Amino acid sequence: MAVAAGKMARVASRMRGGGSAMPGLVVEKLDPRFLSHALADLAGGVVVVTGTNGKTTTTKMLVAILREHGLTVFTNPTGSNFTRGVISAMLSELSLSGRLKADLAVLELDEAHALKFAAEVRPTHSLLLNVARDQLDRFAEIDHTARLLGELAAQTTTGVVLNLNDSFVSRIAGRVPDGVLVTYFGVDPSIADRLPELQEADVRFEDDFTPPEPTDADGLLKPHDERSFEVRFGAADQVGPMVLNQRGLAAMINATAATSTARALLGSEFRNATAVAALERVQPPFGRGEIINADGQPLELVLVKNPAGFTVALSTYGNTPVTTMVAINDDYADGRDVSWLYDVSFESLQGRGVALTSGVRAYDMALRLQYDDVAVAQVEPDLEAALERFLATYKNEPKRIFCTYTAMMALRRNLAGRYGLPNFGEEARL
Amino acid sequence: MSNHQSVSHQSVSHQTGGPLVSKGQIKVVHIYPREMSIYGDLGNTRALASRLRWHGYEPLVHQHHPGNDFPADAHLVLGGGGQDSGQARVENDLARNSEVLRVLAADGAPMLMICGMYQLFGNAFITIEGERLPGIGILDVTTQGNARRMIGPVVLETVYGDVVGYENHSGSTELGAGQRPFGRVRSGMGNNGTDRTEGAVTGNVFGSYLHGPVLPANPAFADALIKLAVERALGEPFVPGQIDDVFANQARTRQVRRLAG
Numbered sequence: 241m242a243v244a245a246g247k248m249a250r251v252a253s254r255m256r257g258g259g260s261a262m263p264g265l266v267v268e269k270l271d272p273r274f275l276s277h278a279l280a281d282l283a284g285g286v287v288v289v290t291g292t293n294g295k296t297t298t299t300k301m302l303v304a305i306l307r308e309h310g311l312t313v314f315t316n317p318t319g320s321n322f323t324r325g326v327i328s329a330m331l332s333e334l335s336l337s338g339r340l341k342a343d344l345a346v347l348e349l350d351e352a353h354a355l356k357f358a359a360e361v362r363p364t365h366s367l368l369l370n371v372a373r374d375q376l377d378r379f380a381e382i383d384h385t386a387r388l389l390g391e392l393a394a395q396t397t398t399g400v401v402l403n404l405n406d407s408f409v410s411r412i413a414g415r416v417p418d419g420v421l422v423t424y425f426g427v428d429p430s431i432a433d434r435l436p437e438l439q440e441a442d443v444r445f446e447d448d449f450t451p452p453e454p455t456d457a458d459g460l461l462k463p464h465d466e467r468s469f470e471v472r473f474g475a476a477d478q479v480g481p482m483v484l485n486q487r488g489l490a491a492m493i494n495a496t497a498a499t500s501t502a503r504a505l506l507g508s509e510f511r512n513a514t515a516v517a518a519l520e521r522v523q524p525p526f527g528r529g530e531i532i533n534a535d536g537q538p539l540e541l542v543l544v545k546n547p548a549g550f551t552v553a554l555s556t557y558g559n560t561p562v563t564t565m566v567a568i569n570d571d572y573a574d575g576r577d578v579s580w581l582y583d584v585s586f587e588s589l590q591g592r593g594v595a596l597t598s599g600v601r602a603y604d605m606a607l608r609l610q611y612d613d614v615a616v617a618q619v620e621p622d623l624e625a626a627l628e629r630f631l632a633t634y635k636n637e638p639k640r641i642f643c644t645y646t647a648m649m650a651l652r653r654n655l656a657g658r659y660g661l662p663n664f665g666e667e668a669r670l
Numbered sequence: 671m672s673n674h675q676s677v678s679h680q681s682v683s684h685q686t687g688g689p690l691v692s693k694g695q696i697k698v699v700h701i702y703p704r705e706m707s708i709y710g711d712l713g714n715t716r717a718l719a720s721r722l723r724w725h726g727y728e729p730l731v732h733q734h735h736p737g738n739d740f741p742a743d744a745h746l747v748l749g750g751g752g753q754d755s756g757q758a759r760v761e762n763d764l765a766r767n768s769e770v771l772r773v774l775a776a777d778g779a780p781m782l783m784i785c786g787m788y789q790l791f792g793n794a795f796i797t798i799e800g801e802r803l804p805g806i807g808i809l810d811v812t813t814q815g816n817a818r819r820m821i822g823p824v825v826l827e828t829v830y831g832d833v834v835g836y837e838n839h840s841g842s843t844e845l846g847a848g849q850r851p852f853g854r855v856r857s858g859m860g861n862n863g864t865d866r867t868e869g870a871v872t873g874n875v876f877g878s879y880l881h882g883p884v885l886p887a888n889p890a891f892a893d894a895l896i897k898l899a900v901e902r903a904l905g906e907p908f909v910p911g912q913i914d915d916v917f918a919n920q921a922r923t924r925q926v927r928r929l930a931g
Contacts, residue, residue, distance in 0.1 A: 330741050355869065382708070382753065383753050383754070388904075392929055444788050493912050529747070576821075576822065576823065576836070577836040577838065577881060577882075578836075578882075579709045579710030579711075579713065579836060579881040579883055580709075580710055581710065582710035582712060582713025582714060582716065582883050582886070583710050583713075584709075586782050601921070603917050603921035603924060604887065605922040606917040606920075607886055607887060607917040607919075608886070610917055611713070611716055611717055611886060612716075616917075619920070621924075
């Protein structure tokens with residue numbers, strides 16, 4: 241009954257071109273036990289990926305590695321990381337018996353929904369990426385976010401993969417039940433000085449926690465240069481060298497997390513060359529450093545949603561400055577409080593200035609840039625009008641847009657129409 | 671000279687070093703920037719430092735960390751919001767330096783305390799469990815811990831005109847008899863969600879729940895603090911410079927229109 245109703249809602253919402261969560265909402269209301277029933281037959285288990293930054297990219301990488309190893313993997317489409325988004329994604333793949341046919345599920349869940357999910361279905365594995373200030377209007381406090389991840393680890397039945405270098409996450413090892421395997425991903429000690437590019441230091445206090453010494457089961461990121469890197473498991477075993485389609489140290493650490501988790505899941509079935517082949521083919525998820533061909537010039541769409549993420553994005557793209565637009569909305573999914581923009585330094589944009597600010601909070605963004613002495617050429621709150629002007633005025637040069645979540649969705653939809661790109665939600669099955 | 675960027679210009683002349691001849695030095699102290707600045711309240715310090723420069727003064731920004739003596743020569747003191755763990759980390763230092771702060775406050779030094787520091791500048795914070803954590807009592811307010819958080823955008827009516835910001839607090843604050851609020855709530859919850867007051871003002875000490883951060887988009891309030899600090903520091907009237915506040919005024923009035931009609 242719930243499956244049929246959900247499928248109908250799914251068809252209806254696709255015809256309207258509407259949101260991806262609506263059909264899931266219908267099912268959630270009709271059958272609260274839907275999830276545990278649907279996921280009951282997965283022999284390979286249920287893997288939950290969560291943390292503040294990098295969930296979508298890491299999930300996509302992990303799924304790619306597992307599929308390259310021949311597994312059938314169910315996953316939720318990018319960014320629909322609430323439980324009802326997971327349910328919506330399932331509806332197209334279910335038989336009317338309501339059971340999912342796959343080897344395993346890899347689900348990206350937001351920190352609060354990961355725990356809601358675990359109350360219905362205990363994950364066999366969880367990958368906990370990092371904790372940073374994000375949308376404090378929803379999570380209230382970073383300490384609270386860290387506690388949510390700890391509770392998820394305590395609910396996990398088989399294996400937990402933790403960030404070695406984020407003390408909020410590596411400390412969770414103490415909360416993992418006996419008999420559940422803990423492995424880590426992190427950076428090689430030779431690049432420890434680059435950690436500030438990946439995490440915020442200012443909300444972390446000196447404490448007496450010392451991270452454990454990595455073992456041969458733990459994957460460590462060792463970059464060779466700005467593009468090429470390997471993931472090392474002990475002295476003798478390296479995955480790579482490889483080059484991703486997505487730029488920057490953050491993408492490399494996401495690949496390290498995905499590789500470490502795949503290795504923990506697959507055990508002796510894990511093949512280094514297979515993992516490399518998969519990772520080198522993965523395209524950046526929509527809006528996460530995705531490069532769109534706009535009238536023959538590259539247009540980069542970069543999602544930013546919290547101080548750590550925006551800081552990482554600015555440093556990743558800082559060495560190739562191009563004409564820039566910044567679009568800030570303040571809907572629920574963006575974070576309604578825009579205070580966080582003042583915890584990001586925009587001085588790296590001083591040289592070229594910013595061509596346009598847009599979104600509901602376009603003037604707040606322009607004001608923020610003014611206080612960092614970054615020139616703003618134009619302010620246009622309307623996203624469509626801003627995009628139109630940005631593309632027309634700077635037609636013959638490379639461009640970049642930093643945008644919050646709902647601004648990214650709106651811009652992406654518009655760009656998909658203009659340049660014939662696949663639509664949001666079609667990507668999970670590509 | 672201290673002119674800033676307007677909407678239509680393509681380039682900006684940077685004001686990195688300030689004007690050639692400073693009208694005077696103003697010492698701005700940010701109290702507990704590590705422990706008590708999780709919601710962008712650092713932006714208040716950035717905004718004041720920039721505006722002082724644009725007005726032709728030279729800001730000296732000092733960060734006060736726990737364990738150090740609080741600078742008794744501060745001209746302006748700023749504090750922000752933190753997490754419970756951040757508050758626990760500053761309690762002892764605040765108690766140790768409370769006398770210096772009380773003397774400064776009584777002497778007319780302007781101070782702006784946001785959220786967690788606003789609560790700590792009050793008489794006490796009473797936890798949900800009923801435990802009474804004493805504040806330093808500069809503002810006659812008492813805060814009761816609450817299971818419900820008050821979260822959302824805010825518009826206030828104040829003597830500086832409409833003030834916009836964002837609140838995110840679980841404490842419910844009551845003003846003592848005769849304690850003046852900072853503003854009247856036009857949209858949002860304010861001190862407690864019931865009496866439509868927001869914040870508290872005693873002398874030149876301002877307490878408020880408004881993040882945003884509050885000063886960048888509300889330049890009339892920022893300049894009022896600057897005026898007090900300048901007069902205190904230099905013993906002469908504040909001589910404002912020309913600042914282009916188009917972005918700030920647009921950002922504020924758009925929020926007012928969205929929220930308070």
